[in-house]
Amino acid sequence: xxxxxxxxxxxxxxxxxxxxxxxxxxxxxxxxxxxxxxxxxxxxxxxxxxxxxxxxxxxxxxxxxxxxxxxxxxxxxxxxxxxxxxxxxxxxxxxxxxxxxxxxxxxxxxxxxxxxxxxxxxxxxx
Numbered sequence: 322x323x324x325x326x327x328x329x330x331x332x333x334x335x336x337x338x339x340x341x342x343x344x345x346x347x348x349x350x351x352x353x354x355x356x357x358x359x360x361x362x363x364x365x366x367x368x369x370x371x372x373x374x375x376x377x378x379x380x381x382x383x384x385x386x387x388x389x390x391x392x393x394x395x396x397x398x399x400x401x402x403x404x405x406x407x408x409x410x411x412x413x414x415x416x417x418x419x420x421x422x423x424x425x426x427x428x429x430x431x432x433x434x435x436x437x438x439x440x441x442x443x444x445x446x447x
Contacts, residue, residue: 323436325417333407337445338344341402341437343417344380348423349374349398353423357391357402359413359443366416368429371401374419380428385411407445415442 324363329341340348343355356371370391373378400417411415427433 323349323351323417325436325438327417327441329437330415330443331443332350332446334407335445337407338403338405339407339443340404341415341417341441341443342399343402345398345419350417351421352416352419353394353421354427354428355400355417355419356434357389357400358416358418358434360416360440361410361413364413366424366431368411368423368431369415373429379427382429394438404443407443409445412443412445414442415419416440 324346326344327341332340341400353445354371354373357369358366359369360366368382369385370389372391372393388406405434417438420434422433
């Protein structure tokens, strides 16, 4: 059994920063990678960033590259998403996810992730 719990969302102004956390429990040893996805109202869930749980290698969607930083603390079984220079179009529910399949095939596809958190709302508005 795996549980993922996100926290850190909120209402911020354009240009502000925010850090999301995802605490994992259970069979975390089975993780190959973890990722952040987001879903805006009326839109499909989209990939934002991914980190290899063992090596720490990262991959970002172009829309967040240079503004968001994904990291993890294996000792705490926690993943983070540091978001800077936030824009109104970043407004969404942010979900963390974990994947057991190795490699980078389909890492941007939500269907390739095995476990999901409940989501945390991020609203960027003036």
